[in-house]
Amino acid sequence: xxxxxxxxxxxxxxNPARFMRLSQTLxxxxxxxxxxxxxxxxxxxxxxxxDYQQGETVRIMFIHVPFAWxxxxxxxxxxxxxxxxxxxxxxxxxxxGKAALPIGAAFTALCLITGSLWGRPxxxxxxxxxxxxxxxxVLFLIYLGLIAIHRAIEDKGLxxxxxxxxxxxxxxxxxxxxxxxxxxxxxxQPASISxxxxxxxxxxxxxxxxxxxxxxxxxxxxxxxxHLTAMRAEIWSRKADGLSRRMARQAG
Amino acid sequence: xxxxxxxxxxxxxxxxxxxxxxxxxxxxxRNAKAKVDQLEKQR
Numbered sequence: 001x002x003x004x005x006x007x008x009x010x011x012x013x014x015n016p017a018r019f020m021r022l023s024q025t026l027x028x029x030x031x032x033x034x035x036x037x038x039x040x041x042x043x044x045x046x047x048x049x050x051d052y053q054q055g056e057t058v059r060i061m062f063i064h065v066p067f068a069w070x071x072x073x074x075x076x077x078x079x080x081x082x083x084x085x086x087x088x089x090x091x092x093x094x095x096x097g098k099a100a101l102p103i104g105a106a107f108t109a110l111c112l113i114t115g116s117l118w119g120r121p122x123x124x125x126x127x128x129x130x131x132x133x134x135x136x137x138v139l140f141l142i143y144l145g146l147i148a149i150h151r152a153i154e155d156k157g158l159x160x161x162x163x164x165x166x167x168x169x170x171x172x173x174x175x176x177x178x179x180x181x182x183x184x185x186x187x188x189q190p191a192s193i194s195x196x197x198x199x200x201x202x203x204x205x206x207x208x209x210x211x212x213x214x215x216x217x218x219x220x221x222x223x224x225x226x227h228l229t230a231m232r233a234e235i236w237s238r239k240a241d242g243l244s245r246r247m248a249r250q251a252g
Numbered sequence: 253x254x255x256x257x258x259x260x261x262x263x264x265x266x267x268x269x270x271x272x273x274x275x276x277x278x279x280x281x282r283n284a285k286a287k288v289d290q291l292e293k294q295r
Contacts, residue, residue: 042263056255060262067266106273114262121258222270230277236284243291 016235019092023228030225037218044211051208058208060118066216067111070223071139072174074104077227078146079171082164092231094160095238097167098150099230103223105143112136123187131180132188135173142170156238 041062051058078100084093115133116126127133146163153159181190204212 056259059259063262063266102277103273106269110266110269113265117258117262117265120253121255222274226274226277229281233277233281233284236281236288240284240287240291243288243295247291247295 016091016095020232020235023232027225027228027232030221030228034218034221034225037214037221041211041214041218044214048207048211054122057118057121060114061208062211062215064111064114064118065212066219067107067114068136069216070219071104071108071111071136072177073220074100074107074223075139075142075167075171075174078104078167079174082167082171085160085164086168094156094164095231095234096227097163098160099234100227101143101147101150103226103230105140105147107223108136108140108143112140128187130186130188131184132177132186135177135180139170139173139177142166142173146170 045059045062048059048062050056078097081093081097081100084090085097112133115136119128120126146166149163149166150159153162180186181188
């Protein structure tokens with residue numbers, strides 16, 4: 001595909017007005033199935049049998065694992081948005097990256113909290129400085145750092161470029177998180193579902209896979225509903241700032 | 253704490269954080285839209 005075709009394809013979605021119309025339609029399509037799937041997934045998670053080894057605490061897995069997936073997926077989306085900001089200079093890329101920050105930070109915090117609450121009865125401790133836990137904590141700190149960059153730098157263009165560079169540098173942490181359980185000797189267990197090949201022969205029984213996937217898909221749809229809404233809020237906020245400045249100039 | 257308490261705590265904290273986040277994002281969008289509407293009316 002030629003650069004011209006790629007650019008014209010991207011340009012079609014570069015218009016914020018067009019994005020606002022499209023996102024208004026898309027948000028309910030993501031939000032309603034998200035709520036239904038999460039509700040059904042919660043019901044499945046509480047009717048699943050207790051594990052013969054872990055007992056009731058196995059139910060924490062049904063939310064902890066999706067939070068971990070979403071923490072990384074959100075950062076992957078932010079990495080693409082950072083490339084969009086620096087390389088393609090797409091007008092919505094910076095908005096997408098900034099809007100994803102609080103959602104990604106919340107998912108990462110929940111991954112750490114639920115993991116800690118699962119670790120105490122399973123490992124006998126809330127926290128260990130092993131590679132998986134530490135690299136996820138680093139991811140959380142990167143999210144907080146990026147939020148701080150956006151709050152500290154008044155010039156939105158400068159803040160967007162600085163945040164995009166830090167996001168790209170921080171993306172090195174994603175493979176470290178993913179492969180930490182293979183590269184180092186960790187207390188954290190290896191992934192039970194790490195690939196499509198493994199999915200065909202998973203380490204988990206179906207009564208655990210169903211609630212896990214139902215909640216994971218529900219939370220993923222919820223992410224897209226929240227992300228689009230946060231992007232709409234950011235675009236309106238920038239429009240309000242622009243209008244205020246214009247009115248102040250006209251008044252002065 | 254027994255096992256059920258750890259499970260309850262995990263689900264309760266997650267529900268609170270996700271609901272709070274969703275509410276904050278939807279209210280932010282509503283407030284930003286209202287501000288734009290107000291400024292356009294003033295102009």
